[in-house]
Amino acid sequence: MVQTIEAASAAVVGLAVGAAVPERLLGQERWPRGKKRPFDSDEEPNSYKDITTYNNFYEFGTDKSDPAKNSGNFKLSPWTVNVEGLVKKPAAYHLEDFIKPHKLEDRIYRLRCVEGWSMVIPWLGFPLAGLIKRVEPTSKAKYVTFETVYRPEEMIGQRRPYLNWPYVEGLRLDEAMHPLTLLAAGLYGKGLPNQNGAPLRLVVPWKYGFKSIKSIVKIGFVEKEPPTTWNISAPDEYGFYSNVNPEADHPRWSQKSERRIGEFLKRKTVMFNGYAEQVGYLYAGMDLKKHF
Ligand SMILES: Nc1nc2c(c(=O)[nH]1)N[C@H]1C(S)=C(S)[C@@H](COP(=O)(O)O)O[C@H]1N2
Numbered sequence: 680m681v682q683t684i685e686a687a688s689a690a691v692v693g694l695a696v697g698a699a700v701p702e703r704l705l706g707q708e709r710w711p712r713g714k715k716r717p718f719d720s721d722e723e724p725n726s727y728k729d730i731t732t733y734n735n736f737y738e739f740g741t742d743k744s745d746p747a748k749n750s751g752n753f754k755l756s757p758w759t760v761n762v763e764g765l766v767k768k769p770a771a772y773h774l775e776d777f778i779k780p781h782k783l784e785d786r787i788y789r790l791r792c793v794e795g796w797s798m799v800i801p802w803l804g805f806p807l808a809g810l811i812k813r814v815e816p817t818s819k820a821k822y823v824t825f826e827t828v829y830r831p832e833e834m835i836g837q838r839r840p841y842l843n844w845p846y847v848e849g850l851r852l853d854e855a856m857h858p859l860t861l862l863a864a865g866l867y868g869k870g871l872p873n874q875n876g877a878p879l880r881l882v883v884p885w886k887y888g889f890k891s892i893k894s895i896v897k898i899g900f901v902e903k904e905p906p907t908t909w910n911i912s913a914p915d916e917y918g919f920y921s922n923v924n925p926e927a928d929h930p931r932w933s934q935k936s937e938r939r940i941g942e943f944l945k946r947k948t949v950m951f952n953g954y955a956e957q958v959g960y961l962y963a964g965m966d967l968k969k970h971f
């Protein structure tokens with residue numbers, strides 16, 4: 680059953696819900712959805728409770744329940760997003776000005792974590808391509824970089840060396856421009872909860888979840904493939920591309936199947952997480968076992 684927003688709200692009393700993105704920017708109540716939109720998965724979304732209590736966000740701890748428990752005092756405003764590097768219009772944007780020119784859309788996407796579990800999440804966001812066009816990358820720009828906020832006072836996980844902080848990620852420019860690539864400011868029609876990466880996070884549905892970096896403060900444009908956090912941490916296990924691929928096993932486990940949160944039996948993992956038709960052309964001629 681698709682949860683109504685009322686049921687969803689009742690399920691999260693006591694959890695932090697994003698407030699940095701004013702409701703007027705999020706627009707009218709968008710959930711429950713009407714007819715299926717072109718980019719939607721037709722699978723049933725996970726419950727608001729599952730999506731907001733089973734999280735990976737190491738800045739708030741390494742257990743799945745830690746981000747919801749430990750992110751209550753995370754400050755969402757003021758929030759500035761710096762756009763820098765090989766662009767004609769570098770700038771430090773207040774979050775509102777960053778989001779305002781873009782039309783927010785609901786997008787129901789599958790999310791597959793490299794650990795072997797998956798969910799279906801109704802995001803609210805806008806295509807990263809719109810932002811990229813707005814800031815006008817120069818012809819030298821070939822990759823886009825992203826950085827999470829560094830605030831060990833508020834993010835207890837950053838006081839320990841679980842990963843190299845701040846968390847950084849990157850995409851090739853054509854991946855970043857793909858219409859599926861989203862900057863999300865909400866889910867289930869409301870502002871993003873802190874544990875899901877408030878106030879703004881990336882969503883790249885055909886790649887393992889760790890590419891979808893949370894709580895972004897910096898977006899850069901560069902010429903060379905940038906370093907990425909999980910690749911720095913374990914280069915043999917996590918590559919730059921990290922496309923969902925049932926044929927390319929993780930060195931320590933198979934990637935052929937996954938457990939959908941809320942289900943008991945495993946499902947088969949699908950190439951590019953089911954988005955092969957839309958994104959396959961981006962990797963034509965590439966050996967995806969080598970460029971994992
Ligand atoms: N900054 C940051 N972003 C992050 C992570 C993290 O630990 N820190 N975890 C990643 C991983 S491994 C996954 S699976 C997704 C989970 O997103 P969700 O908690 O909203 O489902 O966030 C990704 N983004």
Ligand SMILES: [Mo]
Nearest residue numbers: 792793888889
């Ligand atoms: Mo993940």
